[in-house]
Amino acid sequence: MSTLKLRGLAVALTLALLSRAAFGQAPRLGKPISPADLAAWDINVLPDGAGLPPGAGTPAEGARIYAAKCASCHGAEGKGGVNAKLVGGEPIRNMDSEKTIANFWPFATTLFDFIRRSMPWRQPMSLTNDETYALTAYILSLNKLIGPNDAMNAQTLPKVRMPNRDGFIVRFPDKTP
Amino acid sequence: MTIKDLQPVAGNGLLHRRTLLRGALAGAMTGYTLVRTASAQKLADDPWSLQPGAAVPDYGVRSRFEKNVVRTLSNPNAEARTQHARTPHHLLNGTFTPNPLHFVISHSGDPDIDPDKHRLVIHGLVKQPLVFTLDALSRYPMVSRMSFIECGGNGAPLFSKEPIQATVQALHGLVSCSEWTGVSLSTLLDEAGIDPKAKWIIAEGADATHLSRSVPLTKAMDDAMIALYQNGERLMPGNGYPMRLLLPGWEGNMNIKWVRRIQLTELPAMSFYEARTYTSILPTGKAYQFYFIQEVKSFITHPSPGLALNGPGLYEISGLAYSGNGRISKVMVSADGGKSWAQAALQAPILSKAFTRFRMPWRWDGGPAVLQSRAWDEAGYVQPTRAEFVAARGESSRVPAVTAFPNEHFNAITSWAIQPGGEVRHVYA
Numbered sequence: 088m089s090t091l092k093l094r095g096l097a098v099a100l101t102l103a104l105l106s107r108a109a110f111g112q113a114p115r116l117g118k119p120i121s122p123a124d125l126a127a128w129d130i131n132v133l134p135d136g137a138g139l140p141p142g143a144g145t146p147a148e149g150a151r152i153y154a155a156k157c158a159s160c161h162g163a164e165g166k167g168g169v170n171a172k173l174v175g176g177e178p179i180r181n182m183d184s185e186k187t188i189a190n191f192w193p194f195a196t197t198l199f200d201f202i203r204r205s206m207p208w209r210q211p212m213s214l215t216n217d218e219t220y221a222l223t224a225y226i227l228s229l230n231k232l233i234g235p236n237d238a239m240n241a242q243t244l245p246k247v248r249m250p251n252r253d254g255f256i257v258r259f260p261d262k263t264p
Numbered sequence: 265m266t267i268k269d270l271q272p273v274a275g276n277g278l279l280h281r282r283t284l285l286r287g288a289l290a291g292a293m294t295g296y297t298l299v300r301t302a303s304a305q306k307l308a309d310d311p312w313s314l315q316p317g318a319a320v321p322d323y324g325v326r327s328r329f330e331k332n333v334v335r336t337l338s339n340p341n342a343e344a345r346t347q348h349a350r351t352p353h354h355l356l357n358g359t360f361t362p363n364p365l366h367f368v369i370s371h372s373g374d375p376d377i378d379p380d381k382h383r384l385v386i387h388g389l390v391k392q393p394l395v396f397t398l399d400a401l402s403r404y405p406m407v408s409r410m411s412f413i414e415c416g417g418n419g420a421p422l423f424s425k426e427p428i429q430a431t432v433q434a435l436h437g438l439v440s441c442s443e444w445t446g447v448s449l450s451t452l453l454d455e456a457g458i459d460p461k462a463k464w465i466i467a468e469g470a471d472a473t474h475l476s477r478s479v480p481l482t483k484a485m486d487d488a489m490i491a492l493y494q495n496g497e498r499l500m501p502g503n504g505y506p507m508r509l510l511l512p513g514w515e516g517n518m519n520i521k522w523v524r525r526i527q528l529t530e531l532p533a534m535s536f537y538e539a540r541t542y543t544s545i546l547p548t549g550k551a552y553q554f555y556f557i558q559e560v561k562s563f564i565t566h567p568s569p570g571l572a573l574n575g576p577g578l579y580e581i582s583g584l585a586y587s588g589n590g591r592i593s594k595v596m597v598s599a600d601g602g603k604s605w606a607q608a609a610l611q612a613p614i615l616s617k618a619f620t621r622f623r624m625p626w627r628w629d630g631g632p633a634v635l636q637s638r639a640w641d642e643a644g645y646v647q648p649t650r651a652e653f654v655a656a657r658g659e660s661s662r663v664p665a666v667t668a669f670p671n672e673h674f675n676a677i678t679s680w681a682i683q684p685g686g687e688v689r690h691v692y693a
Binding site: 258 | 343344345371372385386387392393394395396400401403404405423451452454455456463464466468472473474475476480481482483524525527529531532533534535536539540541543544545546547549550551552553554555556557658659660661662670671
């Protein structure tokens with residue numbers, strides 16, 4: 088075999104090895120980001136209270152904010168309007184039962200998480216943490232899930248026990264961690 | 265071979281699927297009509313054959329004669345509630361859904377995202393939180409795959425105690441199928457470095473709802489994708505422009521559109537949509553949660569309500585079958601309400617977690633007929649009959665509005681009754 092052919096073979100082998108190594112290898116173009124820089128987006132709240140921010144609010148404070156920012160869609164005192172009612176609800180019997188906060192939602196933390204990320208519908212992310220805690224407290228109080236003077240904060244909210252906490256069956260346990 | 269030679273293989277005129285492949289019906293097949301067609305007449309050149317046509321547009325526009333092939337809108341004025349746009353399956357064919365007709369559900373409208381300003385963050389239980397630009401993701405190795413996306417509430421009108429008269433678009437229009445191209449999510453999660461404690465990802469969109477869903481890490485590492493392209497072009501705004509999470513075969517709402525953040529966690533978030541909305545109440549009063557998988561399902565698109573049969577004769581029954589558990593292995597069709605069945609031809613390629621079109625030759629004698637399809641998947645699951653489904657999952661005691669969602673995850677058989685005049689009605693059989 089000539090030197091030229093050998094050199095050609097070596098080049099081909101090297102190329103083959105390189106391309107195999109390169110294929111499937113990511114360019115690693117993600118840029119490190121600090122917790123401070125992603126804080127504005129870091130809004131997930133979990134049932135154990137993870138992610139709940141500092142701050143607090145009472146049902147009385149929440150009532151005032153509710154009247155100004157929520158009642159136009161959800162009705163006075165959460166009784167429902169063009170959008171869902173936020174108070175009451177018969178026990179869940181079958182699919183015709185309405186899924187309300189009091190009769191269906193398994194965790195109170197979901198209220199804080201959803202209000203903060205999605206409400207008010209036309210101005211999401213416009214509420215302060217104190218306002219979000221206050222609205223959460225007001226709705227829980229309307230539903231008699233907490234007392235009329237109970238303040239909600241990162242310690243008290245995860246401890247609120249929702250009536251339908253055990254009303255669920257995981258559909259595919261083998262797919263669920 | 266003549267029409268007389270075609271022997272039925274099941275009741276009410278179903279013919280062997282091989283007659284389709286042989287092309288034996290090609291000259292004899294009758295099409296479905298939106299309006300009665302006129303009889304043949306003497307041919308002449310029409311104006312478009314006698315002068316040059318229009319300028320070719322830079323972005324193609326369909327024929328003005330097709331303007332009625334549109335999605336139906338549940339909230340066309342973008343009032344303060346969810347918008348639904350449903351795919352007109354009875355007016356389409358094949359297995360891809362054209363991008364402008366792909367179903368959309370937007371809980372707070374379609375955001376107008378500047379792709380240069382969009383960011384995807386991966387953080388939580390990782391070694392190094394990372395942020396990606398669209399430009400950066402565009403340099404990663406790409407993967408393409410066909411995948412259907414189906415809303416967990418697709419077919420919800422069939423929970424009604426009585427059949428609601430509506431088109432297949434109204435009943436099953438919240439499912440569509442596309443080729444998606446993007447970056448494997450596992451590549452990006454590996455780059456961030458997964459903490460062994462992580463069991464879930466929580467994905468969140470950049471829309472005004474900041475919609476968030478928890479997804480098991482095992483699915484994220486299996487076949488999940490950050491999709492950048494839909495049928496070859498960038499995603500439609502309603503489907504997540506400039507990027508969405510694709511979870512092949514899993515509940516549509518989990519395929520987070522406009523995805524901007526993925527947090528790895530030990531526990532699920534129990535977000536509004538997973539803790540409340542996409543749960544399915546059972547007859548016991550308990551509710552399924554974490555339904556995840558869109559189970560094996562099929563429905564007949566041709567004929568279906570809104571498409572009439574133009575007199576007795578030979579027709580092709582066709583429809584769509586799909587499963588979140590893999591490939592479709594078999595579709596059976598009945599023309600006598602489930603008394604007898606025959607195996608339909610499956611159009612290749614048959615792809616995992618994607619639409620498969622089935623076809624069945626049929627000779628309609630002009631009498632009453634009830635058409636049904638039933639699908640099997642490679643994982644061994646079979647589409648339930650309505651009776652089996654209702655026994656397990658229940659039905660509503662009411663007749664809800666056709667746009668309502670009395671429950672989630674309906675995948676039982678759909679039945680179409682052919683009326684003597686050729687009209688098609690939705691029935692329970």
